[in-house]
Amino acid sequence: MGKKIADSQPVLELRGIGRWYGEGAGRVNVLEGVDLTIPAGKSVAIVGPSGSGKSTLLHVAGLLDKADAGDVMVAGANVAKLDDDAVAGLRNANFGFVYQFHHLLREFTALENVFLPMTIGGRKPDVARAEGLLKAVGLGHRMGHYPTQMSGGEQQRVAVARALMNKPKLLLADEPTGNLDPHTADEVVAMLFRLIKDEGMSALIVTHNMELARRCDGVYRMDEGKLSRM
Numbered sequence: 001m002g003k004k005i006a007d008s009q010p011v012l013e014l015r016g017i018g019r020w021y022g023e024g025a026g027r028v029n030v031l032e033g034v035d036l037t038i039p040a041g042k043s044v045a046i047v048g049p050s051g052s053g054k055s056t057l058l059h060v061a062g063l064l065d066k067a068d069a070g071d072v073m074v075a076g077a078n079v080a081k082l083d084d085d086a087v088a089g090l091r092n093a094n095f096g097f098v099y100q101f102h103h104l105l106r107e108f109t110a111l112e113n114v115f116l117p118m119t120i121g122g123r124k125p126d127v128a129r130a131e132g133l134l135k136a137v138g139l140g141h142r143m144g145h146y147p148t149q150m151s152g153g154e155q156q157r158v159a160v161a162r163a164l165m166n167k168p169k170l171l172l173a174d175e176p177t178g179n180l181d182p183h184t185a186d187e188v189v190a191m192l193f194r195l196i197k198d199e200g201m202s203a204l205i206v207t208h209n210m211e212l213a214r215r216c217d218g219v220y221r222m223d224e225g226k227l228s229r230m
């Protein structure tokens with residue numbers, strides 16, 4: 001397991017991030033000069049049009065993709081200077097992910113989906129924490145159900161519980177309500193912010209949902225790879 005971010009540190013600092021595809025005249029800049037600091041315990045929303053670079057930024061911030069320019073600082077370390085194992089360790093110790101589609105494993109129950117990520121690396125799962133999280137997302141009565149036996153909103157709530165299993169310092173979410181009807185989206189948003197507060201987490205959330213963005217401490221807009229504060 002990687003080093004945990006200290007409570008006194010920002011959970012993430014991005015400085016002058018550039019990301020591009022192709023070379024020379026064919027080079028396409030997807031991110032340009034992106035600066036973003038997420039203080040401990042704060043939530044940040046990123047809004048902006050499709051194709052503007054939001055998911056690319058989330059991948060760089062989540063240490064799933066490498067920037068072509070600029071610095072990503074996590075737990076006092078510049079991740080460009082770390083080897084792949086150390087980067088994966090930092091990610092596993094500090095970050096939790098929620099996507100638009102839940103990516104639950106069909107052949108496992110809700111409870112198993114929540115604690116299974118913890119068993120990666122041979123660790124003993126904290127089943128009591130998994131049960132507690134499922135209760136916290138209002139699914140205490142659904143723990144033994146399979147994903148196909150649950151509604152879209154319930155599946156997404158399992159995915160949120162799973163993302164929190166390792167007590168992440170930072171929750172990264174890419175359009176977490178993008179696949180839900182408005183009423184269900186509101187329920188998931190309310191639950192998400194209750195958990196963010198209870199767990200004392202920071203969050204970086206890409207969203208088109210203005211109700212979700214409004215609840216965050218800071219809102220940024222991405223436009224053609226450039227990030228500005230709203």
Ligand SMILES: Nc1ncnc2c1ncn2[C@@H]1O[C@H](COP(=O)(O)OP(=O)(O)O)[C@@H](O)[C@H]1O
Nearest residue numbers: 021028030048049050051052053054055056057
């Ligand atoms: N592997 C890739 N090769 C070339 N272009 C890419 C690649 N991945 C993403 N892009 C481009 O980067 C831009 C931003 O994509 P993305 O970050 O997914 O935007 P958003 O999440 O805001 O919709 C898009 O124009 C997309 O086509």
Ligand SMILES: [Mg+2]
Nearest residue numbers: 054055056174
């Ligand atoms: Mg996207």
